[in-house]
Amino acid sequence: MRAMPAPIEPLRWEGAVPGTLWILDQRKLPHERVELRVEDVPTCCEAIRTLAVRGAPAIGIAAAFGVVLGAQRGRDLVPAVEAAARDLAASRPTAKNLFWALERMKKVASERGATAQRLLDEARAIHEEDRQMCRAMGRHGAAYIADGANVLTHCNAGGLATGAYGTALGCIYAAVESGKSVHVYADETRPLLQGARLTAFELKESGVPVTLLADNMAGFAMQRRKIDLVVVGADRICRNGDFANKIGTYSVAVLAREHGIPFYVAAPGSTFDLELASGSQIPIEERSPDEVGSHAGKRVAPHGVGAWNPAFDVTPARYVTAIFTERGVIEAPSEAKVLAHFGAR
Amino acid sequence: MRAMPAPIEPLRWEGAVPGTLWILDQRKLPHERVELRVEDVPTCCEAIRTLAVRGAPAIGIAAAFGVVLGAQRGRDLVPAVEAAARDLAASRPTAKNLFWALERMKKVASERGATAQRLLDEARAIHEEDRQMCRAMGRHGAAYIADGANVLTHCNAGGLATGAYGTALGCIYAAVESGKSVHVYADETRPLLQGARLTAFELKESGVPVTLLADNMAGFAMQRRKIDLVVVGADRICRNGDFANKIGTYSVAVLAREHGIPFYVAAPGSTFDLELASGSQIPIEERSPDEVGSHAGKRVAPHGVGAWNPAFDVTPARYVTAIFTERGVIEAPSEAKVLAHFGAR
DSSP states (O other): OOOOOOOOOSEEEESSSSOEEEEEOTTSTTTOOOEEEEOSHHHHHHHHHTTSSOSHHHHHHHHHHHHHHHHHHOSSHHHHHHHHHHHHHTTOSSOHHHHHHHHHHHHHHHSTTOOHHHHHHHHHHHHHHHHHHHHHHHHHHHTTSOTTEEEEEOSOOBGGGSSSSBSHHHHHHHHHHTTOOEEEEEEOOTTTTHIIIIIHHHHHHHTOOEEEEOGGGHHHHHHTTOOSEEEEOOSEEETTSOEEEETTHHHHHHHHHHTTOOEEEEOOGGGEETTOOSGGGSOOOBOOTHHHHEETTEEOSOTTOEEOOBSEEEEOGGGOSEEEETTEEEESOOHHHHHHHTTOO | OOOOOOOOOSEEEESSSSOEEEEEOTTSTTTOOOEEEEOSHHHHHHHHHTTSSOSHHHHHHHHHHHHHHHHHHOSSHHHHHHHHHHHHHTTOSSOHHHHHHHHHHHHHHHSTTOOHHHHHHHHHHHHHHHHHHHHHHHHHHHTTSOTTEEEEEOSOOBGGGSSSSBSHHHHHHHHHHTTOOEEEEEEOOTTTTHIIIIIHHHHHHHTOOEEEEOGGGHHHHHHTTOOSEEEEOOSEEETTSOEEEETTHHHHHHHHHHTTOOEEEEOOGGGEETTOOSGGGSOOOBOOTHHHHEETTEEOSOTTOEEOOBSEEEEOGGGOSEEEETTEEEESOOHHHHHHHTTOO
């Protein structure tokens, strides 16, 4: 067993109620570690919208605490929670965890004798459960990572994207903790470079060897047999196993299948949307073309040239070797297997 | 017929011998148009190595003029040409056109009564022939681009990469000149962003509508039926039709086949290396990891994190629908068809 450094956490609550949400500003990583003080719902929405906090599970946790921020300021609990949930739900459209967390918070607010303190307890529970789910998921996924494996991942599905520890990176951390040697290839993940900025940062902090790739290099790395398996996170998984994740995931999945490389998804139950039959129903956020045409405030493309900037894509289930959840593993996912996994039929 | 603006040219020779090579510094595009004055071989090598001039045909032309620079300074023509050719050959390893142009120049230098003026004539001929080849290739390729087509291209295979007009973009320009409406999706092409900086620039200057994509978006664009065909350039084509081109081309080719989208390559005869049986024999340049760890000159990844940075990849011929050359079209390329195309057996 190998001890890992204390995990990086993307947010924390300070005090009871009224209290303060502190969000590690991921836009500034890896060069600066700055925490944002978040004391009201608009600031929380802005932090989610601008990706100061990102990653489906972390967005869910941030939104849960965001509801507490609304509740601790409002005179009437239920209307305050409803208003906060409505604003937070509009911050980003794709990650299921956001809506899942808001539903949990609204349910607590609707209970007899609900208080802001009770809402804080629920948000803390969501946070702590996510940590536990990541650990459990990591143990399930680690069994699929051989000693000496070269693992490709896309975007950041690590501690920064969750309560702590991570989904896809949680599987890698668990493999390393069990004594395996693992080397990670990290896609840089344009346009916002979560792979180069966040995944490389986390892995370096954890002492896991990492090599950065431009996104367009993954196919050639597979052709040259540099990659043994792929593991990524997810923002929303449909009941047939189709899933949305950071733009570029679909291309990686097609390339992995072309090369006979296993392609795994790691995500907690809160990422599943069993109401959606297939991936075509997932709303895909499109962000500003400037994110593609510019970098770090500097325009790269000629002025006046437009861009298409979907923040996510959809990978059909047929490309997925297995999904790791806190409950176990869904191999070759299908509607029947997904529903059975959650005891939902 | 639609008139196009005067084509952008990446280099020009001023004077006779001794004369000066002026190279448009593509590292500064699209925001600044600066010409580099090149009066000796080391400066020419440096311009090629640092991508002030890039694109397989343009590198070949620059190298031909580079030989003239060596010859016009040397006291003895043959040793001066040999030294210049040796240095220029070491500037970049992958593009065949570089070595092809140097062979032509050395052959002229070896002829009885060779002079620097005769070498300049040959370099000018190489330049002019490339312009003509691009026009011919464009006519052949344009027949494969339907009115209203959405065309994906990767990197820059335009006027800036050639004597003028371009290979892949030449096909698009010819289609537009023949009256067709064409919309281009341009992969930004990390790490050096030739798509965002150069292809978007050229197309905008030419009045051809262009939408920029991060490289990892091409697969999703195909899944959502936004792309009708792909056309790219090449740096070296083997006699079986396998070819090297800018890193990321292979991924685009795999994705195109997965979606049943035609994938075309446009390249002049000078890009073919009939001595190489297959793509595994092509030397692939690996450049500094800093190009991946940085974006637009600014460090993005944590310091100390390494990267893999192959500048090119190899696409097997089985992914290629057709190759356009100045001589015509090689559909479903194979060794027999490539050799027959060049009358080489």
